[in-house]
Amino acid sequence: MPIWNPWHGCRKISPGCAHCYVYRRDESIGKDASVVTRTGDFNLPLKKTRQGAYKLRPEDGIVFTCMTSDFFLPEADEWRASCWDMIRRRADLRFYIITKRIERFAECAPPDWGGGWEHVTVCSTCEDQARADARLPVLLELPLKHREVISEPLLEEIHVEPYLHTGKIGHVTCGGESGPGARPCDFRWVQELRRECIRCGVPFTFKQTGAVFIREGKTYHIERKDQMAQAAKSGYSYTPGAGSAERIVYRLPERKALFDRLAKSDFRSRFRLTEKDRAYIAEKGIERLRKHAEDFVEKRLSGENPANDGQQTPMKGHPVFVAQHATACCCRSCLEKWHRIPAGKALNAEERSYIVDVLMNWIERQL
Numbered sequence: 367m368p369i370w371n372p373w374h375g376c377r378k379i380s381p382g383c384a385h386c387y388v389y390r391r392d393e394s395i396g397k398d399a400s401v402v403t404r405t406g407d408f409n410l411p412l413k414k415t416r417q418g419a420y421k422l423r424p425e426d427g428i429v430f431t432c433m434t435s436d437f438f439l440p441e442a443d444e445w446r447a448s449c450w451d452m453i454r455r456r457a458d459l460r461f462y463i464i465t466k467r468i469e470r471f472a473e474c475a476p477p478d479w480g481g482g483w484e485h486v487t488v489c490s491t492c493e494d495q496a497r498a499d500a501r502l503p504v505l506l507e508l509p510l511k512h513r514e515v516i517s518e519p520l521l522e523e524i525h526v527e528p529y530l531h532t533g534k535i536g537h538v539t540c541g542g543e544s545g546p547g548a549r550p551c552d553f554r555w556v557q558e559l560r561r562e563c564i565r566c567g568v569p570f571t572f573k574q575t576g577a578v579f580i581r582e583g584k585t586y587h588i589e590r591k592d593q594m595a596q597a598a599k600s601g602y603s604y605t606p607g608a609g610s611a612e613r614i615v616y617r618l619p620e621r622k623a624l625f626d627r628l629a630k631s632d633f634r635s636r637f638r639l640t641e642k643d644r645a646y647i648a649e650k651g652i653e654r655l656r657k658h659a660e661d662f663v664e665k666r667l668s669g670e671n672p673a674n675d676g677q678q679t680p681m682k683g684h685p686v687f688v689a690q691h692a693t694a695c696c697c698r699s700c701l702e703k704w705h706r707i708p709a710g711k712a713l714n715a716e717e718r719s720y721i722v723d724v725l726m727n728w729i730e731r732q733l
């Protein structure tokens with residue numbers, strides 16, 4: 367993974383900057399990271415070997431650009447035109463620019479940018495909801511061929527589905543924070559962001575757990591060397607249609623504990639069978655009802671990314687619909703939150719049968 371740092375040093379502007387690794391590393395060697403200087407690698411894309419070949423070769427992968435600063439930092443305004451020139455000349459490479467200053471892109475773009483350059487991806491960070499709501503509308507409006515989003519460090523639960531629905535965001539990456547004093551990352555935030563990506567068909571990468579990781583209410587302190595490995599092992603990155611979620615290991619909840627939890631939920635425990643539902647069951651019989659449940663689960667829940675997920679189950683009109691809401695078997699998000707069945711994978715026979723059993727169990731308790 368080639369890295370091109372044309373300048374070094376930066377200015378903190380965002381909550382995500384609080385524990386910036388550039389500052390941390392510079393402080394450890396007595397350097398002031400707020401001083402922005404051109405580096406010896408400024409011309410790296412044009413540097414050549416003794417044999418006359420470019421040092422940066424397309425086969426070495428994406429060129430991560432300005433990783434110890436921000437490409438749109440005002441202090442670097444005088445140098446940026448030269449960088450654009452080098453990027454323009456090296457259209458055989460792919461450049462990846464991550465920024466916390468997406469609002470400066472329009473004034474900093476080169477004059478011949480037009481509708482964007484095919485070999486440049488611009489990625490806006492958003493570590494919390496406020497940053498997402500401020501930056502993503504700007505990102506979406508810019509003339510770019512490739513747009514991505516990074517939420518790292520992810521500092522809270524964020525909702526970006528309306529931005530993803532535009533179809534203009536090609537990838538979302540998230541991760542926790544590393545280093546001393548790292549702020550915690552809750553796995554529920556990662557899962558929520560992932561579910562939004564799945565519903566919008568956007569690839570998602572869970573890059574690293576961070577140093578302080580919360581899962582099911584328990585806090586884990588994870589060593590630096592394990593943070594990326596643990597995230598990869600979890601299987602929670604998602605590429606549409608790639609079957610990656612099949613690797614996720616989970617345990618279906620124990621039935622009694624599940625019904626106890628459902629009983630404690632004001633929303634779930636509000637659902638009851640009506641007289642009309644009961645009459646319907648009496649007329650059709652339990653076995654026929656089970657077939658309906660199997661059918662609904664198969665058609666509305668079983669796919670990797672069911673159409674209209676979150677809205678596919680009417681609130682009433684059939685006893686099984688009522689049971690689905692009462693038991694949180696109504697959509698893939700609820701199945702993940704309440705039953706641990708990961709979103710982003712087709713349901714297997716065991717999972718379908720478990721869901722039908724839960725539904726029928728609830729109906730029988732109601733009769």
Ligand code: SF4
Pocket residue numbers: 376377378379380382383386387388389433434435436466
């Ligand atoms: S923008 Fe990036 S490089 Fe600059 S201070 Fe913030 S985290 Fe560090």
